[in-house]
Amino acid sequence: MPAFDSSTVTFDLPDRGRLAGVRLYQEVGLRTLDFEPVAGGWRLVTARPPVSRMEYLFELLHRDGNRETVLDPGNARRVAGVFGDKSVLEFEDYAPPGWLAEPPREGHRSGTAGRPEVSWWSPEAGDEPMPLLLVHDGPEYDALASLTHYVSAGIAAGRLPRLRVALLHPGERNGSYSVNDDYADALAALARETPATVRIGMGTSLGALAMLHAHRRHPDLADALFLQSGSFFTDAFDRHERRFPGYARITAFVEEVGRGDPVRPVPVALTCGGAEENLRNNRSMAEILDAQGYKVTFRETRDVHNYTAWRDAFHPSLTRLLQEVCA
Template sequence: MAEPHAAPVAVGPRVGDETIAFSLADPNRRLVGVELRHELDLPGQDTRFGYDETAGAWTLTLPRPPIRRMEYQLTLYHPDGASETVTDPTNPVLTPGAFGDKSVLGMPDYAAPAWLAGEQAWPIGAELNVSTGVGPVEITVLSPDEPTSRLLVAHDGPEYDRLAALGRFAATMVRHGRVPPFHLALATPGARDERYSANPAYATAMVGSVLPELRRTLGTDGPVVLMGASLGGLAALHIQRRHPTQVAGLFLQSGSFFVPQYDEVEKDFRYYNRIIRYVAAVLRGQGSGRAVPTTLTCGTAEENVHNNRLMAATLRRQGYPATLHEVPDAHNYVAWRDSFDPYLVDLLAKVWADSGTRWGDGGRVRDA
């Protein structure tokens, strides 16, 4: 005899014109609750599933957010009080992330970038372990066959390469003549939260030790572009403003430019107050230094979009040729990957248009 509610039920996520619907079969009601976990900014939206007795399933329907893909997990609540956060067992589409796999719900209008089918990443040209005042900084450099003095340094570099195919992107864009040849330096974060949270000691380490060692090893003296996402974007901006002659361009993705107005939810983060003080100094114009081409990207549906809008407007007022591009996604590596073309391409082409540009060794501004 069939179990109660064992008849086939509709399960799994479904995308409508105006809504998205989730359903998880539980005909014997072994769970006491299910909740959707995501990184979208959906104020006022309840993400707890309700139980549909007729379908024998937990269900949730939400207004369709302004995105083309959605990464999410489910938290399952058990009768004994235990809970677990898992990928959606009804959805086979997964994506890796810095904190584990997530389920992916693609909208009908989403397409992955064509360059993912392009060139293989360049081989490793150098591996450095640079001693600094904040501990060793490990760098893996991917280098093209052509000689070049240009350098792109990526915070969270190994993660960018593994989760966003940054090495493949670089090789493909150079191969097709979209940008001139350059070295790609993938910086391992180490103590990420401490280093990337507007830490003056880290900025000094990068400019005083890491960049000089990269230049010596690679024989380069050309323009350096810094890039980073989330805290890595904050760290890139912080380095440029403290040492403005060392950085020729910035690519900042979903930067953690916390301000109390928008980011009180982050107040338990250990370095929240340091970031708040630093960002306030930037907003006041302290240490504006030398303005450089700056591109910001941010998801339309992530919490950081509000502070990124504020930062982009602030930088423009201070003379930076800064642009913010909002993309229909959230705070994740695929969103950042999908923004490389055209936004990183355009920035690199602009900064490196004059391959003979040289950058000095001096310069430091006040603490901002």
């Protein structure tokens, strides 16, 4: 298990001479990444990052020149992600959300085909109008961030109103979520066809961008927005993303939002990791929407761009938003 104190973290990897080098793979902004050879293996002593937990892997350089990325064999803690499992280190100031330990309420699940494809969760079967949570990357949010557990436990505990969740499948994600007018139109059509008392749009990364774009194109789509680590790229902050195929469309849309009039200001809650690359463009978007009359709350978390971070920010940010708009 890695050791840490108030200023440093120490990683060790045993080795009997089979490796030519070891490097730490991480996304928390560390600059010292290469391990040094020590008796019996390899060691890295690096600055403690400004996060409460960190996900990481070891990149091994074999003596034959081959490279391999592996989990830390000395750390039994794992976390699942879109690109596979990672080792995870939790510092003393980290605690998982309390609702994870609460029993969820049994719900009803169903699915539909079409564009966008949807998996549904609701407290019970039927089409009674109730608040509707429209969630981009819905299956990933559910599998990796326990979204329907959060909702069902919140309903059972009385924190949340009875609501229906539309878990939107991403499909061809980069194309659909990169300021795609056809996708926004299809999402708006789905929302209008679903019985609902109010609608809350939710997404992370490109999914957050796509939900904001759909709202600006269809002002009646959502009565509130919950946006996490949105990919609100600008030339000022995100030139490193310029090779992304949708970069030009995204920056043009963000610029348009900045200089445009509000189409229909709704409550918006944003969250973003304090150590992630999207922080500056999320701060900027929060300021833009606030200046346009949106009721904005913005929370910076001590984590980065991953589903556990987004899960840990559901409460109180999403909880309060749902309580407000569903009252």
